[in-house]
Amino acid sequence: MKPIPYGRQHITQDDIDAVVETLQSDFLTQGPKVLEFEQKFAEYIGAQFAVAVANGTAALHLCALALGVNESSRVITTPITFAASANCVRYCGGSVEFADIDPETGLLDLEKVRQKLESQPKGYYCGMIPVDFAGMPVNLEAFRKLADEYGLWIIEDACHAPGGYFFDSNGEKQMCGNGNYADLAIFSFHPVKHIATGEGGMITTNNPELYEKLLTLRTHGITRDPAKMHENHGGWYMEMQELGYNYRMPDMLTALGISQLKRAEAGLLRRQEIAKRYDLAFQNSPDIKILNPAAYVEKTSSETLHAYHLYVIQVEKRKELYDFLRAKNIFAQVHYIPVHLMPYYREQGFKKDDFPLAEAYYDMCLSLPMFPSLTDEEQDFVIASVKEFLQHA
Structure with a gap:
């Protein structure tokens, strides 16, 4: 692929x-x-x-x-x-x-x-x-x-x-x-x-x-x-x-x-579709936490529309999954390294453990492919690859 x-x-x-x-x-x-x-x-x-x-x-x-x-x-x-x-x-x-x-x-x-x-x-x-x-x-x-x-x-x-x-x-x-x-x-x-x-x-x-x-x-x-x-x-x-x-x-x-x-609304709808397919695929996976799944949004605020620039999951072995996916030509990404831990901001006095929730999120987060021209076949390959990794992790 x-x-x-x-x-x-x-x-x-x-x-x-x-x-x-x-x-x-x-x-x-x-x-x-x-x-x-x-x-x-x-x-x-x-x-x-x-x-x-x-x-x-x-x-x-x-x-x-x-x-x-x-x-x-x-x-x-x-x-x-x-x-x-x-x-x-x-x-x-x-x-x-x-x-x-x-x-x-x-x-x-x-x-x-x-x-x-x-x-x-x-x-x-x-x-x-x-x-x-x-x-x-x-x-x-x-x-x-x-x-x-x-x-x-x-x-x-x-x-x-x-x-x-x-x-x-x-x-x-x-x-x-x-x-x-x-x-x-x-x-x-x-x-x-x-x-x-x-x-x-x-x-x-x-x-x-x-x-x-x-x-x-x-x-x-x-x-x-x-x-x-x-x-x-x-x-x-x-x-x-x-x-x-x-x-x-x-x-x-x-x-x-x-x-x-002119295509903004169509692109937004496609992002929603992709997110729902990911949600369904991972909803019963105990090793994956989904950030803002549709079920969560519906439970807390049925009147919120997530625009899904990113689809973020959280896993324990994030680095290993990242490398595994890259080996399969799936270029997932990490969003974001906490800003306060960048060397420039450390020089301003910030340090590790200042914001533990943000740091804990960073240790596990991974953004899966999310864009309107992503095909169902490509998304199925991403989903299968993530599940394959988790089965052997």
């Missing part, structure tokens, strides 16, 4: 045609396709505003800048995430702190965050960055209530969860990244994500002031809007009003994003 990665982009002829059409147009970079992608993505997510940027990391950095993170800022996030969720605070000179996870979901534990906030006077922390890890939506209504109690802002890292949602206490559907509870939310369009553009990211918000600030920060801190200028020398004139960055997303990539967005 050909190699099976843990994630893979799906590029169709329509995608190729959309990019070629843009390549033959007058714009390669900041042109009309950028605004079109922003508007269509905002509509899909249910947010008022969207800002396309170079990648998900740039999105996080701009969010931190727009919210005023600086050397005196202290921000809480999860240790089970890609490092960028924490790094964005460090880019601005702020301090990152972590709270442990809920072992049933892999998500930042609300009560652990509360304990951290209660341990310090109000005002000690300025914000939090919860992550919709693996595609499981964070209950942002609960986090918003806690944030308001302590005067914190929220950046939702929704890179894993476009299309995911939960229902709030009023019975209203809350799409990941819709801006109803988070001040800002971010997405990534890396090839393994739901919508693939090669590189690219998006920030969504319902706050018009933050939206305007993000537009300026994305483009060197420069404005061409006469209404915002201190002076105006003529039609060529522009003003750099603050220190921004070149975090723009080019037209040819947003054209690909628009085309991919």
Whole structure:
């Protein structure tokens, strides 16, 4: 069987045609396709505003800048995430702190965050960055209530969860990244994500002031809007009003994003199907713990849609299973090495045993292949290979 990665982009002829059409147009970079992608993505997510940027990391950095993170800022996030969720605070000179996870979901534990906030006077922390890890939506209504109690802002890292949602206490559907509870939310369009553009990211918000600030920060801190200028020398004139960055997303990539967005719902449904097939295959396996199986989600919140960027299992002999699968051309992956154990963050004072639940999760976690173009035959081979290993482990 050909190699099976843990994630893979799906590029169709329509995608190729959309990019070629843009390549033959007058714009390669900041042109009309950028605004079109922003508007269509905002509509899909249910947010008022969207800002396309170079990648998900740039999105996080701009969010931190727009919210005023600086050397005196202290921000809480999860240790089970890609490092960028924490790094964005460090880019601005702020301090990152972590709270442990809920072992049933892999998500930042609300009560652990509360304990951290209660341990310090109000005002000690300025914000939090919860992550919709693996595609499981964070209950942002609960986090918003806690944030308001302590005067914190929220950046939702929704890179894993476009299309995911939960229902709030009023019975209203809350799409990941819709801006109803988070001040800002971010997405990534890396090839393994739901919508693939090669590189690219998006920030969504319902706050018009933050939206305007993000537009300026994305483009060197420069404005061409006469209404915002201190002076105006003529039609060529522009003003750099603050220190921004070149975090723009080019037209040819947003054209690909628009085309991919048309298949977003179909891709999400296929991810659900793949997850259910895994759940059924492993539900009676005593040696496997499934992170967020459908049965668990249905039991705790039948009104939650897991977006399944990742399908995570936990096994005792994770390294041995990882190697066994690779020998069969199945390239499972580990998500994630706890951020606080990275050498850089150890230098900031973090150490092993600081967050035991996150570390215990890491010791056993493995992400199995999960992408819409995964065939049933390929998935059956993955399932059979996992079971084969466990029979002889």
